[in-house]
Amino acid sequence: MISVKEAKNIILKATQNFGVEEIPFLKSVGRILNEDILADRDFPPFNRVSMDGIAIDFEEFSSRLRSNRQLNFKIEGIQGAGSEQITLKNSENCIEVMTGAVLPKNANTVIRYEDLEIENGFAKIIPEGICDAQNVHPKGKDGKVGDLLIKQNTKIAAAEIGVLATVGKSKVKVAKQPKILIISTGDELVGVDEIPLEHQIRRSNVFTLVSLLERLHIPSEAAHITDDKPILKQKIATYLQEYDVLLFSGAVSKGKFDFLPQVFDKLGVEKLFHKIAQRPGKPFFYGKTDKCNVFGFPGNPISTFVNCLAYFYPWYYKSVGVEVEEETAILAEDFAFKPNLTYFLQVKLSYKFGHLVATPITGNGSGDLASLVNADAFIQLPNDKNEFKSGEVFPIIRYR
Numbered sequence: 001m002i003s004v005k006e007a008k009n010i011i012l013k014a015t016q017n018f019g020v021e022e023i024p025f026l027k028s029v030g031r032i033l034n035e036d037i038l039a040d041r042d043f044p045p046f047n048r049v050s051m052d053g054i055a056i057d058f059e060e061f062s063s064r065l066r067s068n069r070q071l072n073f074k075i076e077g078i079q080g081a082g083s084e085q086i087t088l089k090n091s092e093n094c095i096e097v098m099t100g101a102v103l104p105k106n107a108n109t110v111i112r113y114e115d116l117e118i119e120n121g122f123a124k125i126i127p128e129g130i131c132d133a134q135n136v137h138p139k140g141k142d143g144k145v146g147d148l149l150i151k152q153n154t155k156i157a158a159a160e161i162g163v164l165a166t167v168g169k170s171k172v173k174v175a176k177q178p179k180i181l182i183i184s185t186g187d188e189l190v191g192v193d194e195i196p197l198e199h200q201i202r203r204s205n206v207f208t209l210v211s212l213l214e215r216l217h218i219p220s221e222a223a224h225i226t227d228d229k230p231i232l233k234q235k236i237a238t239y240l241q242e243y244d245v246l247l248f249s250g251a252v253s254k255g256k257f258d259f260l261p262q263v264f265d266k267l268g269v270e271k272l273f274h275k276i277a278q279r280p281g282k283p284f285f286y287g288k289t290d291k292c293n294v295f296g297f298p299g300n301p302i303s304t305f306v307n308c309l310a311y312f313y314p315w316y317y318k319s320v321g322v323e324v325e326e327e328t329a330i331l332a333e334d335f336a337f338k339p340n341l342t343y344f345l346q347v348k349l350s351y352k353f354g355h356l357v358a359t360p361i362t363g364n365g366s367g368d369l370a371s372l373v374n375a376d377a378f379i380q381l382p383n384d385k386n387e388f389k390s391g392e393v394f395p396i397i398r399y400r
């Protein structure tokens, strides 16, 4: 049996690049960018008027102010957003300008309508607090053409979509997603729409796995195989050829019908480990062939759930080039756990005085899938201690 740390190292060494694809930018939310996004022009691309009002030559305004002359400026024209730049022909005049317009040539300062009185084609400036170059957002102030706006390997979200649109990237290169099949095993499992007999239960792990993959924007397919060795062998042989990743739930422990480890062995899946010193999720199997990565999650629902988060997620993120920072939280209550195993304890997260705090949620072991609903995360308690004190800080894995 290996430690959680060793298991994670093995998994992170076995990551795989699935290549790159180009997709419409609006379909890219949640995907991992596979190119740098550069500014295709200056930001803003022209001296942008940032208030509705008039544009003037500040020099003219301040010389009139100094010599106590009237501050009436004849309106020469109008410059709206989206029209070509016009020119202030006479510096004694002004041009009406709208937010988003190009600042007219020969003008350098914008006075808001609120600071004007307009009458008979003249704008009279109320002189309080007017400064040179005010209300102009200068060309290139936010970024220059060629500047790096979004780094490769960024996870695309709404903020990135706006930038992609602005620079005209209607198609964007992203890391290709692995092709994944989720397989449940077990004679006791029936479909969601079926009424289980006394000795049966409905399949649930496949659907939690589908949803955990959806969080990563990975589409997946699902299959079910009964505890029948020849059928398992025949079907898995095909799946190993067709998919990049197989996520199994169940049939990896010590039971008479836990056939998967033997079947994997027969089919040439190289075992990288089987069993981790942790609870829940101890009998986890991980192996691979040249083409396919095989995650054999233990069947108890919380075991499948936590192992997907603790091992498949980091494997995926590393495979597509994303660095994920470890998150920690403060344990809110004393907690004791005797076995010499890393314990993934379910916790409810909250903030206390600005610090993230984790309150233990006690369920009834790894079969108690309903208890997942009452928690937000797992806190990872190390195996080198039995007593964990309120106020101590440990890594967490969130699922909300």
Ligand SMILES: Nc1nc2c(c(=O)[nH]1)N[C@H]1C(S)=C(S)[C@@H](COP(=O)(O)OP(=O)(O)OC[C@H]3O[C@@H](n4cnc5c(N)ncnc54)[C@H](O)[C@@H]3O)O[C@H]1N2
Residues within 6 Å of the ligand: 184, 185, 186, 188, 189, 201, 202, 203, 204, 205, 206, 249, 250, 251, 252, 253, 254, 255, 258, 280, 281, 282, 283, 297, 298, 299, 300, 301, 303, 366, 367
């Ligand atoms: N003698 C031992 N028995 C067990 C050990 C052990 O070390 N020695 N380990 C226990 C631990 S820990 C776990 S976890 C389970 C793992 O079992 P398997 O991976 O072999 O899974 P199954 O036997 O197929 O099922 C276990 C449990 O989970 C339910 N299950 C399975 N698949 C689904 C699904 N898709 N949806 C909902 N529920 C599912 C299944 O009905 C069983 O109740 O083994 C312990 N035993």
Ligand code: MOO
Residues within 6 Å of the ligand: 278, 279, 280, 281, 282, 283, 298, 300, 302, 303, 366, 367
């Ligand atoms: O690892 Mo098992 O998940 O403790 O029930």
Ligand SMILES: [Mg+2]
Residues within 6 Å of the ligand: 250, 251, 252, 253, 254, 255, 258, 299
């Ligand atoms: Mg079993």
